[in-house]
Amino acid sequence: MGKVSKNRVSVAPMMDWTDRHCRYFHRLLAPNALLYTEMVTTGALLHGDVDRHLRFDPSEHPVVLQLGGSEPDDLAACAKMATEYGYDEINLNCGCPSERVQKGAFGACLMAEPELVRDCVAAMRAATPLPITVKCRIGIDDMEPRQGLWTFVEKVHAGGCDTFVIHARKAWLKGLSPRENREVPPLDYALVRDLKRDFAGLNFVLNGGVTTVHDTLSHLDTFDGVMLGRAAYQNPHILTEVEEALHGTTALPxxxxxxxxxxxxxxxxxxxxxxxxxxxxxxxxxxxxxxxxxxxxxxxxxxxxxxxxxxxxxxxxxxxxx
Ligand SMILES: Cc1cc2nc3c(=O)[nH]c(=O)nc-3n(C[C@H](O)[C@H](O)[C@H](O)COP(=O)(O)O)c2cc1C
The missing domain is CATH 1.20.120 (Four Helix Bundle (Hemerythrin (Met), subunit A))
Incomplete structure (x- = not known):
């Protein structure tokens, strides 16, 4: 089932930031990185301008479409569109805490509904041969991660997902802005390490707070991949450095x-x-x-x-x- 990506360093999905122009630029810096789109909601694809949301430059490969949604049939229809557009992978957002997303009942609040996420993944798997991956937090609100996250991974894996991108902090759904939710809940890499130990057959990509080449490389000793978010956007030079360290690629002048x-x-x-x-x-x-x-x-x-x-x-x- 699925496959381990050889592109073990990725640039995170970031709304308003990782649009296709950004990805074109990042690709020039990092020929081997896996690039993610911004989150695109099923509503936007089913009722909006599909081409505007999905078109990309061929140089962006390998590129992952991140979907936001929680309706299995809608997600399956969008997975078909992604396949037609030539994406390399589809990722389901189960980590975004924004109010707008919570109103749509998707994003991080899906961590409380592992069976629904399992069904969403299974519906997408049935609709496309592309790998389906999930991006989530280590928990939400007062969820005990060693129960909630472990159950989530077990159930969602049963739907056909074997790669999880884990933003290694909780999302607190009430009282924090999305920005604070990227800074205030503490990072817990050790917990993700334990998760990997307990689900040895699955792939875990670590995300959250990684800001140096050194830390990227050292996390790769433990995890199947590392996802860089703000550091890659705000200091894109880190992408050339990581690329050089991992693949010996010479940076473009x-x-x-x-x-x-x-x-x-x-x-x-x-x-x-x-x-x-x-x-x-x-x-x-x-x-x-x-x-x-x-x-x-x-x-x-x-x-x-x-x-x-x-x-x-x-x-x-x-x-x-x-
Ligand atoms: C401006 C911005 C937009 C984001 N949009 C998304 C998104 O669309 N989907 C998602 O899963 N995460 C989103 N995130 C979260 C990032 O993907 C990532 O999980 C988070 O920034 C932690 O990684 P970092 O510490 O390396 O930045 C966003 C983050 C930022 C800064």
Whole structure:
């Protein structure tokens, strides 16, 4: 059942951040990383503009579509769409604590309904040959993880999921904002280690609070994969460092990277009318800490809003760093 991904480092699904432009950029930095989409709800796919949500550039492979939903039939229909669009994997969101998501009765609150998640996974498995994975927390509210999480994994595995991405902190569904829910509940990597020990046949990807290459590599000694979220977005250079350490990949020179992004921005504008700023905004953190980083940031955020061509923005930005 399923397969262990050879792309053991992944960039987390992040709403408003990991859109296709961001993934195109991350792929240039990390040829081997597994890239996730933002969460896309079943409602958005069943009633909205499917192509807008699902299209991606072929260079983004391997790419995972993260779905938000809790209706087995709807998820199965969306899994079919993902298959037609050529995604490599589908992930079900069982970790998002936002109020909007709770109202839709999916995301982290699904951790309290392992049978329903099992049925969702089974319905998707029946609809697609793609691997189905689940991303969750170590628990919600006053759930005792060694019961709740263990039961969740056991039941959901029975539906056909053998890879779990575990954000190693609880979600507190009442009283914390989504942002606080990424910072306040304490991280517990040891618990995820025990989970892996107790379900030795399954794959566990560790997520949450990993911010250095050193920690990424050391977690890979224990876990089947490591997922980087904020660190990868805010300091994308970490992706090149991880890539080099794991695969010996030589990083693209900044100038080559910029040339590729110019070509991409031009093509996106011609094909879809994409504003330049929608692309440059994901690159702001690239040169953090270097001389000229402030100017780089300013050009990519402010100047990009009024520039006529990508060259008008990217070349001065490069010059600021050189
Ligand atoms: C801006 C933002 C948006 C996020 N959106 C999603 C999402 O759509 N789906 C999801 O499963 N997690 C989402 N997350 C959570 C991340 O995937 C990840 O689990 C979390 O940030 C912890 O990892 P980190 O400490 O490496 O950032 C989001 C996080 C951030 C910062």
């Amino acid at each position: 900044l100038q080559t990277l910029i040339e590729k992004m110019i070509a991409y921005a031009q093509a996106q504008r011609e094909m879809h009318g994409t504003p330049l700023h929608s692309i440059t905004r994901h690159m702001v953190g690239l040169n953090a800490g270097k001389r000229g980083a402030r100017r780089w940031r300013q050009i990519l955020t402010v100047d990009a809003l009024k520039a006529k061509t990508p060259q008008d923005v990217f070349w001065p930005a490069l010059e600021a760093i050189s």
